[in-house]
Structure formats: C-alpha cells, structure tokens
Amino acid sequence: MALISAESVERVKQAADIVEVISAHTDLRRQGARWVGLCPFHEERTPSFSVDAQERLYHCFGCGVGGDTIKFVEEKEGLNFAEAVELLADRYGVELEREREDPQAEARRLQRRRLGELLDRTAGFYAGYLWDAPESAKAREYLGERGLGEEVLREFGVGYAPSAWDTVLLRGQRAGFDVGQLRAVGLAQKGRGGGEYDRFRERIMFPIRDRRGRTLGFGGRAMRSDQGAKYVNTAETDFFHKSHMLYGIDRAKEAIAKAGRALVVEGYTDVLALHQAGFRESVGVMGTAITEEQVKALSGMVDTVVLALDADAAGQEAMLRAQRVAAGRKMRLLVAAVPAGEDPAEMMAAEGGAERFRALVEEAMDLAAYQVGLVLDRTDTGSPAERDRAMAEIAPILAGMGEGASRDDIVRRVAERLDFEPALVMGRVTAAQPTSGGPGQAAEAEPAPVPRRGGGELTSRERRERSLLAMCIALPEQGSGYLKRLTEQHLSTLGIRAVAWLRSNLQDPASNLPHDDDELAGLIAELVIVANDEPASVEAMELNFLLLEQRRIENEIAAAGERDDYERRALLSRERAELVERIARTERVGG
Numbered sequence: 344m345a346l347i348s349a350e351s352v353e354r355v356k357q358a359a360d361i362v363e364v365i366s367a368h369t370d371l372r373r374q375g376a377r378w379v380g381l382c383p384f385h386e387e388r389t390p391s392f393s394v395d396a397q398e399r400l401y402h403c404f405g406c407g408v409g410g411d412t413i414k415f416v417e418e419k420e421g422l423n424f425a426e427a428v429e430l431l432a433d434r435y436g437v438e439l440e441r442e443r444e445d446p447q448a449e450a451r452r453l454q455r456r457r458l459g460e461l462l463d464r465t466a467g468f469y470a471g472y473l474w475d476a477p478e479s480a481k482a483r484e485y486l487g488e489r490g491l492g493e494e495v496l497r498e499f500g501v502g503y504a505p506s507a508w509d510t511v512l513l514r515g516q517r518a519g520f521d522v523g524q525l526r527a528v529g530l531a532q533k534g535r536g537g538g539e540y541d542r543f544r545e546r547i548m549f550p551i552r553d554r555r556g557r558t559l560g561f562g563g564r565a566m567r568s569d570q571g572a573k574y575v576n577t578a579e580t581d582f583f584h585k586s587h588m589l590y591g592i593d594r595a596k597e598a599i600a601k602a603g604r605a606l607v608v609e610g611y612t613d614v615l616a617l618h619q620a621g622f623r624e625s626v627g628v629m630g631t632a633i634t635e636e637q638v639k640a641l642s643g644m645v646d647t648v649v650l651a652l653d654a655d656a657a658g659q660e661a662m663l664r665a666q667r668v669a670a671g672r673k674m675r676l677l678v679a680a681v682p683a684g685e686d687p688a689e690m691m692a693a694e695g696g697a698e699r700f701r702a703l704v705e706e707a708m709d710l711a712a713y714q715v716g717l718v719l720d721r722t723d724t725g726s727p728a729e730r731d732r733a734m735a736e737i738a739p740i741l742a743g744m745g746e747g748a749s750r751d752d753i754v755r756r757v758a759e760r761l762d763f764e765p766a767l768v769m770g771r772v773t774a775a776q777p778t779s780g781g782p783g784q785a786a787e788a789e790p791a792p793v794p795r796r797g798g799g800e801l802t803s804r805e806r807r808e809r810s811l812l813a814m815c816i817a818l819p820e821q822g823s824g825y826l827k828r829l830t831e832q833h834l835s836t837l838g839i840r841a842v843a844w845l846r847s848n849l850q851d852p853a854s855n856l857p858h859d860d861d862e863l864a865g866l867i868a869e870l871v872i873v874a875n876d877e878p879a880s881v882e883a884m885e886l887n888f889l890l891l892e893q894r895r896i897e898n899e900i901a902a903a904g905e906r907d908d909y910e911r912r913a914l915l916s917r918e919r920a921e922l923v924e925r926i927a928r929t930e931r932v933g934g
C-alpha cells in the first residue's frame with residue numbers, strides 16, 4: 344500500500360460533510376456563517392465550539408483544539424492520517440488513488456509493518472503457550488489464585504514465555520524474520536558471550552497494545568523469586584516508549600468515553616482484575632506515577648482521570664508535572680485513596696472489595712488537595728522549622744493548580760493548620776507560580792511555559808499576534824506584506840511557525856492544513872474561522888503590527904540594559920518614543 348495521492352485527499356475533503364461528521368458527536372446549531380455547539384473535546388455548559396462549513400474547519404475557543412474534517416476523525420476515532428482519510432473515503436464513496444513514495448520512506452514503512460507483524464505473531468504464540476504448554480501450569484495456577492478468569496486473560500492476550508533460551512528467536516527466524524528485527528522489537532538480546540537469546544523467558548507475558556489493539560511491547564512477570572527483576576518490560580525502542588503507553592487502552596477506550604472518566608492503576612493485574620469486576624474504564628500506567636504523555640493521551644478522551652495509584656510512593660515531582668499538564672488541558676486529576684499495602688487487584692479478589700473500591704472512586708479527591716493533605720499529615724506543627732518546610736513543599740503544589748475556589752479553600756486550610764496568615768500562604772503560592780516575574784521585568788511577562796489551550800489564557804501579545812494573523816488571511820494582499828515584516832522577535836514560538844506556514848499558504852490556508860503539527864493546525868483553523876467572522880481593516884492591522892513592534896523594542900531595551908549597553912539603550916528609547924507617537928496617530932485614525 345503506497346501513499347494516498349494529494350488529489351485523493353483533496354477529493355475526500357471536498358466530499359465529506361464536516362457538519363454531518365461532527366454532528367455524530369455533538370449537536371450543532373447554525374449561527375450566522377458558522378455552526379456552533381458544545382465542544383466534544385472538553386466539558387462545557389456554554390458552546391464555544393465552532394464549525395465553518397464553507398472552509399471545512401472546526402475550532403474550539405474554549406480548549407483550543409481545531410483542524411479539518413480529517414483531523415476531527417483522527418482525534419475522535421483514534422486513527423492516524425491515512426486511516427482517517429480511508430474511513431472518510433469509504434463513507435463518502437471516494438475512490439482513493441495511491442502514488443509511489445520515496446523508496447527510503449517506503450522501506451521504513453514496510454519495515455515498521457513487518458516489525459508489527461512480528462510482535463503480533465509473538466503475542467499470539469505466548470498466549471497459546473499459556474493455555475497449552477505443560478510448563479505453563481504454574482503460571483495458570485498463579486493467575487487463578489489472583490482471581491483472574493480465563494475470559495479476561497484471553498481478552499487481554501495474556502501469555503507465557505517458555506523457559507528455553509531461544510524459542511522465540513528460532514520461531515521468529517523460521518518465520519522469515521532476522522535477528523536484527525527480533526532485536527529491534529526487543530524480543531532478542533545479546534548475551535555476554537556475544538550470542539543472541541530470548542529476552543523473555545519463564546515469565547507471564549502481558550502484551551502492551553496501542554489504542555487500536557496493535558501489540559507494541561510486553562511486560563513480563565517472573566515466575567521464580569530467584570529470576571532477577573520481578574517485572575521486565577520491552578526495552579525502549581523506536582517502536583516502544585513505555586511512558587507513552589496506557590496498558591489496556593484498546594479494551595478500555597469505549598468504556599472511558601461512555602463513563603466520561605478513566606481509572607488509572609499501576610499494574611497489569613490491577614487492570615485485568617478491574618475489567619473483570621466491571622470497571623472497564625481502567626488502564627494501567629506501568630509505574631508509580633502517571634506521566635505527562637499519558638495525561639496528554641487521555642486528555643483527548645476525557646476530562647476526569649481518577650488515579651488509584653499509591654500517590655505517596657509516586658514522586659512528587661512527577662505528579663506535579665502531570666498536574667500542570669492536566670490543568671493546562673482543563674482536565675481534573677483525582678486520587679482514590681487505596682489503603683496502604685493494598686492494590687486494586689487484591690481488593691477485587693477480596694469479599695466486598697469491588698464495593699469498597701467503588702466507594703473510594705466516588706470519594707476521590709483532587710490530586711492537589713490530596714498531596715497537600717499528605718504533607719500536612721507528616722508535619723509536626725509544633726516546630727517552626729517543620730512548618731516552614733511544609734509551606735515550601737505545599738506552595739508549588741498549589742501554584743500548579745491554577746486559581747479557583749477549590750484552591751482558596753485549601754489555602755485557608757493550610758493557613759489554619761500551619762498557623763500562618765492566609766495572605767502569607769497566598770504570597771508563597773504566587774511566588775512559586777511558574778509565570779511570575781521578578782522585579783525589574785516588563786509588566787507583562789513572556790508567555791509562560793505552562794501548556795495552554797484556552798483562548799482565555801492568552802497573553803496580550805499572543806492576542807495581538809493572532810488578531811494580526813487572522814487579518815492577514817482576511818486581507819491577503821496587505822497580509823503578505825505584514826508576513827514579510829514579522830520576525831522571530833515579534834512572535835511567540837507558535838506564532839513563528841504560523842507565519843512561516845502562512846507565507847506559503849496564504850491564498851488558501853483552509854484546504855491544506857499541516858497534519859504533522861496539531862498545535863499549528865489548530866491555530867490555523869482558528870485564524871481562518873476568525874478571519875471569516877470578524878472585521879478586518881488596514882488600520883487595525885497596522886495598529887496590531889506597531890504594538891508587536893513596540894514589544895520587540897521594549898525587549899531589546901531590557902536586553903541592552905542587562906548588558907550595560909547604555910548607548911544602544913538610548914537609541915532604542917528614542918525609537919520607542921517615535922513608535923508610541925505613531926501608535927497614537929494610528930489609533931486616532933482607526934477610531
């Protein structure tokens with residue numbers, strides 16, 4: 344299968360009715376030139392999701408997602424670009440033409456597919472071996488003792504790796520795979536003597552699959568206590584990044600969408616036990632903390648994630664990072680407080696355990712509140728030094744939370760317990776904010792490194808930048824001039840990408856969205872929708888440009904000051920004064 348031709352992609356885009364495609368996921372109402380509705384990507388009560396049927400684009404002014412019909416199908420169905428095109432072609436009766444691709448890219452794609460086959464075949468072999476081989480009896484017994492039935496084990500493809508040194512190696516080679524391929528997917532490894540042998544031996548095997556059920560790696564649990572590590576995973580390869588994977592996502596994704604939440608646990612058997620007990624929205628993180636990548640993967644599907652992890656054991660740093668990513672995506676991370684020394688698999692096996700677990704999930708509390716509680720619990724409030732240490736730990740947790748009533752509540756509780764003034768606690772939180780600028784900095788700091796998607800969280804520079812770029816699309820003749828004048832010094836990092844892209848796509852930005860840069864595609868969709876909807880004028884463009892220019896000069900003045908380059912600073916200050924005059928004149932003209 345070669346690449347789908349660009350003409351075919353174009354015909355699919357023209358044939359597919361974006362309003363119809365999106366209407367399957369949310370109700371859309373016509374409002375002027377646009378269609379609006381509740382965003383199918385984030386929880387909201389008032390519609391901020393917009394569809395432009397002419398341009399065939401969507402954009403959410405609440406959470407910032409956006410793109411074309413193909414992008415929408417990719418996101419909602421968990422497909423890649425080619426698969427989304429195929430699905431739409433099928434649905435709208437478009438015949439796809441394929442073109443020859445660059446031989447190197449083709450070789451890479453074929454190799455990748457071949458490696459995928461190897462992994463799937465091997466997963467099938469392990470699964471068969473668990474049920475049929477006499478040497479797997481003790482593994483079957485172990486799984487049975489943990490209360491896991493055959494049905495769930497088969498559903499998740501749980502298997503067993505033989506104790507021999509080279510079963511998978513030989514089988515693989517007999518099926519036409521070479522040692523390099525076996526090594527590339529982490530099934531074979533080099534021994535000290537230089538020979539190759541099976542990485543997984545005498546272990547219960549849990550295939551780790553992606554959203555679409557393709558096996559990308561394995562987790563293997565030792566059967567004997569003298570067998571080295573209790574769990575061995577596939578090593579990190581081009582193919583497999585453990586920190587990106589969610590164990591069980593292929594089996595859980597529908598239940599997650601339906602429940603509107605995901606339950607996140609640590610281990611393989613936890614996931615199996617929970618699915619068996621009816622908690623089908625459960626996935627595993629294969630570690631003690633949820634990673635940023637895992638949060639991102641879930642953020643497209645749900646807005647609430649309940650962590651049934653040992654939140655105390657998880658490094659606080661890791662949890663803070665996950666929390667910041669979640670806050671930036673308007674996602675709630677909750678903690679279900681599983682009692683110390685117990686895990687969900689054990690709870691499911693015990694009498695009444697499922698009910699107890701359900702209650703813990705229902706009572707789950709905000710991750711930040713939970714972590715603050717942990718710090719307070721282990722603080723001796725009689726000691727001033729201890730109280731200071733606790734405050735230092737708590738400040739970044741609350742800073743990562745974002746403003747809101749629930750944070751104010753926690754601030755009050757902390758102030759009471761540590762016997763500080765609430766204002767002092769708040770001051771420490773503000774100081775720990777990643778966005779806060781020290782004295783001497785420009786009043787308006789550069790965009791914070793915190794991930795943001797919501798339109799409400801833009802800095803004024805980003806708002807100006809977007810307003811100018813939307814007008815460049817609305818008035819392309821003047822716009823191309825401004826695109827030439829804008830430099831990196833005027834723009835945010837995303838703005839730099841947008842300008843570079845618009846320079847070559849200004850005539851028809853809607854029909855050729857980049858599909859390898861989601862953030863950029865989302866921004867372009869937004870700009871096109873705004874361009875079609877909001878008034879543009881040459882005066883307003885000039886004003887926005889001059890304001891960006893003013894910001895650039897001010898940044899340069901600050902930089903010159905830091906270098907003690909007073910001559911340069913004086914020169915720039917004169918430039919700024921002239922500029923301020925021009926801005927005032929332009930504002931008068933623009934009315």
Ligand SMILES: [Zn+2]
Pocket residue numbers: 382383384385392403404405406407408
């Ligand atoms: Zn949204």
